Amino acid sequence: MSALLQVRGLEVHYPIRSGILRRTVGAVKAVDGVDLDVHRGTTYGLVGESGCGKSTLGRALLRLTDPTAGSVHLDGTDVLALGAEELRTTRRRMQMVFQDPLASLDPRQSVESALLEPLAVHRVPGGAGEHRRRVRDLLDRVGLPTSAGSRYPHEFSGGQRQRVGIARALVLDPDLLVADEPVSALDVSVQAQVLVLLEELQRDLGLTYLVIAHDLAVVKHLSTTVGVMYLGGLVEEGPSETLYADPLHPYTRALLSAAPVPDPVAEAGRERILLAGDLPSPADPPSGCRFRTRCPWVQPTRCADERPQLRVLPRHDPDRRVACHWAEEIAEGRLTPGGAGAGPVGVGG
Numbered sequence: 001m002s003a004l005l006q007v008r009g010l011e012v013h014y015p016i017r018s019g020i021l022r023r024t025v026g027a028v029k030a031v032d033g034v035d036l037d038v039h040r041g042t043t044y045g046l047v048g049e050s051g052c053g054k055s056t057l058g059r060a061l062l063r064l065t066d067p068t069a070g071s072v073h074l075d076g077t078d079v080l081a082l083g084a085e086e087l088r089t090t091r092r093r094m095q096m097v098f099q100d101p102l103a104s105l106d107p108r109q110s111v112e113s114a115l116l117e118p119l120a121v122h123r124v125p126g127g128a129g130e131h132r133r134r135v136r137d138l139l140d141r142v143g144l145p146t147s148a149g150s151r152y153p154h155e156f157s158g159g160q161r162q163r164v165g166i167a168r169a170l171v172l173d174p175d176l177l178v179a180d181e182p183v184s185a186l187d188v189s190v191q192a193q194v195l196v197l198l199e200e201l202q203r204d205l206g207l208t209y210l211v212i213a214h215d216l217a218v219v220k221h222l223s224t225t226v227g228v229m230y231l232g233g234l235v236e237e238g239p240s241e242t243l244y245a246d247p248l249h250p251y252t253r254a255l256l257s258a259a260p261v262p263d264p265v266a267e268a269g270r271e272r273i274l275l276a277g278d279l280p281s282p283a284d285p286p287s288g289c290r291f292r293t294r295c296p297w298v299q300p301t302r303c304a305d306e307r308p309q310l311r312v313l314p315r316h317d318p319d320r321r322v323a324c325h326w327a328e329e330i331a332e333g334r335l336t337p338g339g340a341g342a343g344p345v346g347v348g349g
């Protein structure tokens with residue numbers, strides 16, 4: 001089955017300029033060689049800490065930011081090769097949901113006119129009456145009262161605003177939603193409601209999602225596949241249920257070991273991996289493996305010399321891919337931590 005969204009070798013390098021002449025003196029490698037597939041009707045959860053390039057990747061897919069290399073295909077269409085008019089048509093099929101819906105909504109525009117606008121801009125057939133009916137249906141579908149249409153964005157609570165943001169993203173009947181931190185600005189109880197809404201919409205409308213989050217818990221239940229990003233690249237990818245239960249990359253292990261567990265008994269007995277140091281700058285990433293400066297399992301020479309590519313491990317699930325030279329040795333307990341983050345690996349509590 002071919003993927004609805006296929007990304008290959010995607011790079012977004014932002015130039016660093018200096019001096020009066022604004023000469024380019026370097027580049028922030030925000031996204032630095034990402035391959036991923038998102039299959040129709042599924043959810044791809046993209047996780048990683050702040051600054052790893054998740055938002056840039058999401059924006060680049062929709063060409064809200066210009067990639068410097070690579071390819072993006074939506075249902076076979078080469079998105080990066082499209083001219084302005086074709087891009088406008090293709091954008092109908094992929095829409096973005098933002099963390100802060102207020103920032104993407106005009107405060108002076110009622111919800112109804114904010115939702116009607118894309119229908120007019122894209123000259124969707126049907127006339128004013130038909131468009132209004134569509135907007136009313138959509139407000140109902142996202143759990144807002146019909147009266148919401150005549151109100152303004154600031155009159156809504158955070159959760160309701162995100163419902164408006166989702167309705168706006170859906171008004172053109174897209175195939176793919178790229179949701180960038182869709183619930184991270186919301187209270188935990190409201191987060192769950194919005195995630196449930198996204199699930200219902202996916203089921204009812206056959207949508208495909210790429211959900212971006214820094215919090216692994218947010219994407220766990222929603223995602224079919226999870227990709228873990230570190231400093232511009234994917235370090236691990238796999239089905240949600242196996243990746244969380246059995247992380248293969250040292251970075252994923254560390255992220256999951258830091259996530260709170262509601263059960264105190266499980267909490268007391270589990271491995272905690274604390275990472276040494278800070279996230280290196282994407283303007284000057286480490287050679288070889290980007291994670292090696294913080295990795296408790298780092299080995300001399302190879303980790304610094306050779307950038308590991310995502311690969312399937314022999315004798316492991318073929319749906320899992322990991323970018324670590326030593327993933328098998330670590331998984332099989334043949335390599336003990338002793339590197340950059342050495343010492344903190346142990347039993348927490």
Ligand SMILES: Nc1ncnc2c1ncn2[C@@H]1O[C@H](COP(=O)(O)OP(=O)(O)OP(=O)(O)O)[C@@H](O)[C@H]1O
Nearest residue numbers: 014028030049050051052053054055056057214282
């Ligand atoms: N327009 C830009 N110009 C230069 N550098 C940028 C620009 N946008 C982002 N960056 C840098 O690119 C890197 C990746 O940023 P990005 O926002 O994609 O990360 P992120 O993982 O989404 O983080 P966050 O969750 O904090 O938004 C960061 O180092 C950031 O400072």
